[in-house]
Amino acid sequence: MGNSANDGVVARLDVLYRQGKQLNQELEQTFKSVDTAYLPIGPWSERPQRKPGFDYDQFEKDVAAKTAEWTKQVSDVLNNEIAQVRFRLQFDDPKRVFVSINHRYDKQLDRIEEVLDLFGDRVTALYEIIPKLEESIELAQPEPTKVESPEYDAKTKTLYFADEAIRFKQNAEFSPAICDLMINQHPATKLWRLEEFQELWDPQYEYVGAKRPSDWQRVHNVIQKLNLRVAKKTKINDLFMLSTGSVRINPKYQAKK
Numbered sequence: 001m002g003n004s005a006n007d008g009v010v011a012r013l014d015v016l017y018r019q020g021k022q023l024n025q026e027l028e029q030t031f032k033s034v035d036t037a038y039l040p041i042g043p044w045s046e047r048p049q050r051k052p053g054f055d056y057d058q059f060e061k062d063v064a065a066k067t068a069e070w071t072k073q074v075s076d077v078l079n080n081e082i083a084q085v086r087f088r089l090q091f092d093d094p095k096r097v098f099v100s101i102n103h104r105y106d107k108q109l110d111r112i113e114e115v116l117d118l119f120g121d122r123v124t125a126l127y128e129i130i131p132k133l134e135e136s137i138e139l140a141q142p143e144p145t146k147v148e149s150p151e152y153d154a155k156t157k158t159l160y161f162a163d164e165a166i167r168f169k170q171n172a173e174f175s176p177a178i179c180d181l182m183i184n185q186h187p188a189t190k191l192w193r194l195e196e197f198q199e200l201w202d203p204q205y206e207y208v209g210a211k212r213p214s215d216w217q218r219v220h221n222v223i224q225k226l227n228l229r230v231a232k233k234t235k236i237n238d239l240f241m242l243s244t245g246s247v248r249i250n251p252k253y254q255a256k257k
Contacts, residue, residue, distance in 0.1 A: 009081050020070050020123040060112050067119040087129050094125035152183040162234035174222045188254040192247050194219040
């Protein structure tokens with residue numbers, strides 16, 4: 001996704017999903033350990049007994065409070081930060097996945113189970129909402145603005161790029177010459193070794209035997225300054241892809257054949 005605000009919404013929902021999943025597992029595990037439907041019982045005529053020493057009233061309050069707080073946090077994001085109503089509806093009224101098949105003589109435990117079942121369904125609903133939300137955000141992103149390939153007018157020493165004209169001084173030598181070579185005289189796809197530009201300074205460079213390991217730095221500095229000048233004018237700082245040994249026109253700005 002290209003929008004940081006939307007990315008933040010999805011990230012927060014992802015965190016909430018993981019928190020909800022963990023909470024659901026913890027509450028379900030506790031409930032199962034104290035639910036009379038799972039406790040050992042005597043003869044069929046006997047009513048199952050609760051687990052001694054466990055505070056069922058406090059557990060019911062904790063389940064209600066914790067699940068309600070998580071549900072509110074998710075609802076706040078869905079209601080206040082997401083335009084699509086369908087995601088709110090899906091979360092508020094989720095498909096019922098967890099349906100109790102236990103038969104008890106304990107209304108309090110039935111109430112707790114109902115809350116946990118709905119909570120589990122909402123956790124599952126959020127799991128399904130997140131990838132759909134990501135997809136809808138990506139589809140809503142505007143197409144990126146197309147930047148035409150650079151053009152260079154050698155007569156006026158002007159580089160045209162991103163709807164801007166970058167004019168070099170008439171007495172400038174190296175930046176105009178590099179633009180002319182890379183844009184006009186050779187394919188834009190060419191990968192240049194920096195030493196190939198040394199002949200702009202010295203036409204006899206290849207023959208006089210004066211090569212030095214640091215020669216690339218002079219060319220590198222010129223192209224680096226050229227990139228900075230282009231960026232100042234166009235806000236695009238990567239027209240020329242430059243390394244210590246080579247340079248090329250960024251493929252993003254090469255004309256498609």
